Amino acid sequence: MTQQYLAGELSVLLSHVQAVTTSEAARCAAWSLRQAAENEPVQALRGVTVRALALTEGLCWDSLSHGDTAAFTRQAAVCAELHEFGICAGLLKEG
Amino acid sequence: MAEGQQPQDPAAQVSEAQIAVHWREEENYPPPAAFVAQANANDRAIFERFTEDKFPDCFKEYADLLEWDRPWHTTLDTSNAPFWKWFVGGRLNACYNCVDRHAAANPGKTAIIFVPEPESDEHVHISYAELLRQVNEFAALLRDFLGVTAGDRVTLHMPMVPELAVTMLACARLGVIHSQVFGGFSGTACGHRIADSGSRFLITMDGYYRAGQLADHKVKADEAVAAGREEGQEVDKVLVWRRHPGQYASATPMAGGRDYFVDEIIGKYAGQVVEPVSMPAEAPLFLMYTSGTTGRPKGCQHSTGGYLAYVTGTSKYYQDIHAGDVYWCMADIGWITGHSYIVYGPLALGTTTVIYEGVPNYPDGGRPWRVAEQLGVKIFHTSPTAIRMLRKVGPEEPKKYSYHFKHMTTVGEPIEPEVWRWYHSEVGKGEAAIVDTWWQTENGGFLCSTLPALQPMKPGSCGPGVLGVYPVIYDEDGNDVPKGSGTAGNICIRNPWPGIFQTIWGQPERFVDTYYRKYNRDPDSKDWRDWPYFAGDGAVQAADGYFRILGRVDDVINVAGHRLGTKEIESAALTVPEVAEAAAVPVIDDIRGRVVEIYVSLKPGFEPGKQMEDKVSKAIETEIGKIARPKNVWIVPDMPKTRSGKIMRRVIAAVSNFADVGDVTTLANPEVVDDIRHHVQSAKVASDDVPRQLTEAEFEEIKKYGGD
Numbered sequence: 001m002t003q004q005y006l007a008g009e010l011s012v013l014l015s016h017v018q019a020v021t022t023s024e025a026a027r028c029a030a031w032s033l034r035q036a037a038e039n040e041p042v043q044a045l046r047g048v049t050v051r052a053l054a055l056t057e058g059l060c061w062d063s064l065s066h067g068d069t070a071a072f073t074r075q076a077a078v079c080a081e082l083h084e085f086g087i088c089a090g091l092l093k094e095g
Numbered sequence: 096m097a098e099g100q101q102p103q104d105p106a107a108q109v110s111e112a113q114i115a116v117h118w119r120e121e122e123n124y125p126p127p128a129a130f131v132a133q134a135n136a137n138d139r140a141i142f143e144r145f146t147e148d149k150f151p152d153c154f155k156e157y158a159d160l161l162e163w164d165r166p167w168h169t170t171l172d173t174s175n176a177p178f179w180k181w182f183v184g185g186r187l188n189a190c191y192n193c194v195d196r197h198a199a200a201n202p203g204k205t206a207i208i209f210v211p212e213p214e215s216d217e218h219v220h221i222s223y224a225e226l227l228r229q230v231n232e233f234a235a236l237l238r239d240f241l242g243v244t245a246g247d248r249v250t251l252h253m254p255m256v257p258e259l260a261v262t263m264l265a266c267a268r269l270g271v272i273h274s275q276v277f278g279g280f281s282g283t284a285c286g287h288r289i290a291d292s293g294s295r296f297l298i299t300m301d302g303y304y305r306a307g308q309l310a311d312h313k314v315k316a317d318e319a320v321a322a323g324r325e326e327g328q329e330v331d332k333v334l335v336w337r338r339h340p341g342q343y344a345s346a347t348p349m350a351g352g353r354d355y356f357v358d359e360i361i362g363k364y365a366g367q368v369v370e371p372v373s374m375p376a377e378a379p380l381f382l383m384y385t386s387g388t389t390g391r392p393k394g395c396q397h398s399t400g401g402y403l404a405y406v407t408g409t410s411k412y413y414q415d416i417h418a419g420d421v422y423w424c425m426a427d428i429g430w431i432t433g434h435s436y437i438v439y440g441p442l443a444l445g446t447t448t449v450i451y452e453g454v455p456n457y458p459d460g461g462r463p464w465r466v467a468e469q470l471g472v473k474i475f476h477t478s479p480t481a482i483r484m485l486r487k488v489g490p491e492e493p494k495k496y497s498y499h500f501k502h503m504t505t506v507g508e509p510i511e512p513e514v515w516r517w518y519h520s521e522v523g524k525g526e527a528a529i530v531d532t533w534w535q536t537e538n539g540g541f542l543c544s545t546l547p548a549l550q551p552m553k554p555g556s557c558g559p560g561v562l563g564v565y566p567v568i569y570d571e572d573g574n575d576v577p578k579g580s581g582t583a584g585n586i587c588i589r590n591p592w593p594g595i596f597q598t599i600w601g602q603p604e605r606f607v608d609t610y611y612r613k614y615n616r617d618p619d620s621k622d623w624r625d626w627p628y629f630a631g632d633g634a635v636q637a638a639d640g641y642f643r644i645l646g647r648v649d650d651v652i653n654v655a656g657h658r659l660g661t662k663e664i665e666s667a668a669l670t671v672p673e674v675a676e677a678a679a680v681p682v683i684d685d686i687r688g689r690v691v692e693i694y695v696s697l698k699p700g701f702e703p704g705k706q707m708e709d710k711v712s713k714a715i716e717t718e719i720g721k722i723a724r725p726k727n728v729w730i731v732p733d734m735p736k737t738r739s740g741k742i743m744r745r746v747i748a749a750v751s752n753f754a755d756v757g758d759v760t761t762l763a764n765p766e767v768v769d770d771i772r773h774h775v776q777s778a779k780v781a782s783d784d785v786p787r788q789l790t791e792a793e794f795e796e797i798k799k800y801g802g803d
């Protein structure tokens with residue numbers, strides 16, 4: 001199927017995740033997920049999306065625990081964007 | 096229930112298709128009468144012209160839509176099967192067919208309408224005459240400033256702007272092979288593709304609008320050049336279009352002697368006319384990269400004559416494009432859909448094609464419908480993902496705008512019937528014919544769809560094979576799976592068609608192995624009938640001949656006749672928060688054929704144990720169903736991996752099956768193999784769960800598991 005565009009959209013969203021990371025480890029994790037989205041077959045995108053969401057949720061919790069509301073707001077927005085995309089692309093299940 | 100009959104497993108009472116997509120067969124929808132009356136293909140005689148006995152000459156009808164510098168002498172050359180050559184002996188130029196001939200006949204006609212993402216910006220109307228001027232000037236720049244000639248590769252990493260179409264057409268004018276990388280991809284991904292194609296030039300843009308922001312794009316060019324260099328490919332020059340000429344949107348400095356702003360040098364070529372280079376029909380027109388299971392992307396090489404004829408023909412009959420239509424395909428030109436059905440197909444037919452810069456829901460879910468109203472769009476083409484998203488953000492939005500589509504397309508993946516119905520009744524206002532389509536990057540154009548005026552629509556099904564394309568479903572042994580049987584199998588195409596890609600750039604063996612080896616009947620045969628094309632998608636065919644696509648079949652584990660995608664199983668395991676990595680493998684089982692075992696590694700700080708195994712097992716059962724429940728969950732400290740990080744599934748499959756793991760010395764972590772083997776095999780021995788000796792065929796299956 002011509003589903004390559006899903007890899008593209010996910011790559012773009014992962015660049016947004018990269019932009020809201022607050023540690024080197026998270027930046028590397030986001031980068032590695034982006035590489036997976038760009039190079040792995042489309043069947044792997046579901047796993048990449050799930051891991052990306054987990055990473056972003058982790059970032060949100062970390063920011064909350066540090067009281068960094070500005071970072072949390074940015075991260076939560078990216079997380080929501082990722083979640084919406086995952087649902088609409090059929091990569092995540094609703095609920 | 097008959098006396099003595101055992102209760103059936105509920106999963107066995109429904110077809111594989113229903114298991115896979117949870118849909119039932121839907122009713123048919125006839126096309127609106129007003130659409131039928133004006134359709135390009137509204138006479139059933141067209142089916143007669145494309146019957147199998149008329150193959151391959153039936154495709155002359157598509158090729159005749161183009162202007163040829165020299166006619167072909169052989170419609171299909173199969174002498175080097177399966178490297179098919181179409182319209183051999185013919186010569187033409189793709190740019191001439193998309194621009195010059197329309198500029199001559201109708202210079203003021205709008206070729207491209209560019210819709211910038213900022214809604215306050217004016218739409219840009221580019222006439223065919225203006226497009227010809229821009230293409231000529233940029234072709235002159237490519238020829239004289241870069242020094243490129245026919246056959247050279249040039250990598251493009253551009254967003255959705257008209258300059259992208261200009262660049263592609265300028266390359267085509269010179270016979271230069273363009274390789275556009277999706278603009279949203281990282282510079283590193285672009286660099287890999289530069290290296291693979293051996294491209295010495297990169298054409299990019301400084302920035303573009305996406306979701307209200309002017310994104311810095313030029314920064315990726317530096318990453319791309321560095322990534323290309325790491326793989327041994329130097330980039331000599333980088334041409335940078337500016338989103339706003341004269342203003343630089345990037346924070347990245349230009350590299351002296353390498354980077355050049357197009358708007359600063361194009362003036363030198365003002366008014367120049369470059370004669371279109373007459374190219375052999377089989378000369379490559381472009382490369383389009385797609386991901387593969389080995390991690391190395393595949394550069395799909397598409398031809399000039401066959402490809403252009405095919406996308407023009409399918410645009411005419413399946414998209415029902417008329418020269419007077421305003422046509423909007425909301426895909427990105429960075430993908431094959433954009434190449435075929437934004438640029439080459441519509442422009443070859445002399446219509447007006449819309450290029451939209453940004454995300455469809457910016458600033459709100461009504462944006463696409465406002466654009467459609469403002470531009471008088473008649474034909475609308477998008478993906479199920481976009482349809483779902485637009486439905487979610489604004490289910491009531493379409494009815495606020497007074498546009499009228501006559502035709503709509505959905506492409507890319509199966510669409511749920513309820514989403515299809517929203518698309519039909521709300522977006523299409525019940526007035527439009529909808530075509531669902533199935534095809535791939537490798538295919539150039541549609542393979543399955545409905546002729547919109549002659550074949551009814553059926554939600555969730557992509558339709559029968561298109562004109563001149565004869566699909567079939569084979570089981571693993573190459574037997575036909577009959578239509579109406581409810582049984583899924585591998586959808587294949589029995590014959591070549593003009594849009595089929597020619598090869599994988601630089602990897603001809605991979606081309607044959609991936610797409611033709613599986614069902615080839617004789618490797619020395621020159622007869623196309625011996626070379627069915629293996630698409631790699633699972634499908635089921637209804638009694639009416641319509642196909643329903645079920646998804647990729649790579650690495651399917653066949654459990655008691657149910658085809659389970661390993662990636663799906665692995666993704667389900669990854670929904671367990673403690674799981675870092677997962678790999679599903681088949682284990683030979685005398686009763687069920689194959690059973691699934693899953694290997695997982697945990698994130699730091701989490702301990703293995705029965706509870707964790709149950710959690711993984713439960714997640715798979717919840718996400719996919721009981722049929723996918725793994726026989727064993729093996730929690731391992733690490734997975735065997737290649738140096739590039741790919742999990743070596745064949746190694747763990749061999750461990751699970753007590754087979755030879757083969758050479759593991761090239762792995763990044765060969766030491767883990769013995770640890771895993773000891774852990775898994777001793778547990779299996781202790782529980783009397785040792786599989787029998789594998790047959791040669793089973794051993795080969797395990798050995799190849801997880802490969803391309």
